[in-house]
Amino acid sequence: MLLIVELLLMLIDVTYYILRAVVRVFFHPRPKSVDGELCLITGAGGVLGRLFALEFAKEGARLVLWDCDTVANERTAQMARKQGVEVRAYTVDLSKRQSVYDAAEKVRAEVGDVSILVNNAGVVAGRRLLECPDELLERTLLVNCHALFWTTKAFLPQMKVRNHGHIVTVASALGLFTTACVEDYCASKFGAVGFHESLAHELRVENNDGIKTTLVCPYIVDTGMFSGCEIRKEIRKLIPPLEPLYTVQRSMKAILADQEMICIPRIIYVPFIARALLPWEANVVVYRFMGGDKCMLPFIKNAETKTSCGESQAS
Numbered sequence: 001m002l003l004i005v006e007l008l009l010m011l012i013d014v015t016y017y018i019l020r021a022v023v024r025v026f027f028h029p030r031p032k033s034v035d036g037e038l039c040l041i042t043g044a045g046g047v048l049g050r051l052f053a054l055e056f057a058k059e060g061a062r063l064v065l066w067d068c069d070t071v072a073n074e075r076t077a078q079m080a081r082k083q084g085v086e087v088r089a090y091t092v093d094l095s096k097r098q099s100v101y102d103a104a105e106k107v108r109a110e111v112g113d114v115s116i117l118v119n120n121a122g123v124v125a126g127r128r129l130l131e132c133p134d135e136l137l138e139r140t141l142l143v144n145c146h147a148l149f150w151t152t153k154a155f156l157p158q159m160k161v162r163n164h165g166h167i168v169t170v171a172s173a174l175g176l177f178t179t180a181c182v183e184d185y186c187a188s189k190f191g192a193v194g195f196h197e198s199l200a201h202e203l204r205v206e207n208n209d210g211i212k213t214t215l216v217c218p219y220i221v222d223t224g225m226f227s228g229c230e231i232r233k234e235i236r237k238l239i240p241p242l243e244p245l246y247t248v249q250r251s252m253k254a255i256l257a258d259q260e261m262i263c264i265p266r267i268i269y270v271p272f273i274a275r276a277l278l279p280w281e282a283n284v285v286v287y288r289f290m291g292g293d294k295c296m297l298p299f300i301k302n303a304e305t306k307t308s309c310g311e312s313q314a315s
């Protein structure tokens with residue numbers, strides 16, 4: 001009897017959450033305030049990181065900016081200060097666990113407890129697997145995936161004490177489905193998605209419901225990180241690369257609405273669902289038709305591969 005009652009209650013909840021998600025497509029819930037919150041953004045010297053910093057500054061958040069590129073990070077800090085908020089910039093190499101823990105200790109001592117963590121930094125090797133130095137492949141995993149563990153371990157304890165906070169993971173559409181020649185990147189972003197989801201479950205199971213999580217999965221963004229990557233011409237018109245500002249503004253809407261996940265644009269949910277529903281070969285023929293199978297070839301050909309922390313190296 002109890003089982004049947006619980007089953008019915010569960011079905012009512014499922015229906016409620018589906019309807020709520022549909023309604024929220026048309027009517028956005030009121031955004032929460034982050035005024036005065038301490039927000040840490042990784043990769044803040046990069047394109048999306050800088051825009052996240054400026055958007056959070058607009059909302060009145062105090063900022064802690066992390067990047068391995070000191071000059072670019074400081075530039076972001078200067079731009080954000082113009083919005084009248086307190087900003088501290090730190091040079092951190094996210095591929096080194098100790099660098100993350102040391103910087104986190106400094107932040108706690110010099111600024112205070114972080115309540116919003118935006119894990120945004122990311123890299124890609126941009127070479128064919130068999131031609132890529134092991135260190136470059138390893139770096140992708142360290143920065144895009146392992147660093148999430150260290151930043152979260154560093155800042156979650158203080159969020160738990162107050163049962164208040166927000167952890168944002170900037171993953172990728174390539175954390176939900178895959179394409180050729182970006183094995184390092186897909187593995188790291190699938191890892192990021194798995195990490196994020198498990199953490200979200202843990203927070204609920206432990207009743208830390210004041211700590212919110214948001215997973216951001218964008219399609220190609222015009223930041224230069226994947227320059228050359230393109231799909232079939234006719235389909236490109238339907239799904240063009242995203243504008244960086246649009247991507248960050250859509251992400252901000254989701255974050256401020258405490259939305260658990262966002263695919264940008266929404267059409268990206270389709271290949272994500274198709275990957276799970278269709279046989280592998282069926283997905284392959286769709287990818288081939290849309291030019292999704294070879295979309296990275298011009299990118300890896302083109303790529304002047306960046307090595308860790310601002311240096312450059314021709315491929």
Ligand SMILES: NC(=O)C1=CN([C@@H]2O[C@H](COP(=O)(O)OP(=O)(O)OC[C@H]3O[C@@H](n4cnc5c(N)ncnc54)[C@H](OP(=O)(O)O)[C@@H]3O)[C@@H](O)[C@H]2O)C=CC1
Pocket residue numbers: 042043044045046047048049066067068069072092093094095096120121122123143170171172173217218219220221222223224225226306307308309310311
């Ligand atoms: N651009 C795109 O098409 C998409 C991007 N994304 C994700 O969005 C996020 C931001 O990307 P985007 O703004 O385009 O990329 P950028 O390269 O512009 O920014 C990434 C920033 O992270 C920094 N960074 C790299 N390695 C480290 C490290 N070891 N320690 C500290 N900082 C580091 C980079 O520094 P440096 O320049 O010195 O390497 C750079 O400033 C990434 O996670 C990316 O995977 C998701 C979907 C699509």
Ligand SMILES: CC1=C(/C=C/C(C)=C/C=C/C(C)=C/C=O)C(C)(C)CCC1
Pocket residue numbers: 171172173174178179218219220221226229230231235239271286287290291292293295
């Ligand atoms: C594979 C594939 C596609 C192309 C996806 C691309 C090109 C994704 C690029 C994502 C990037 C660059 C993410 C960075 O984090 C389509 C045509 C959408 C649908 C069919 C399957």
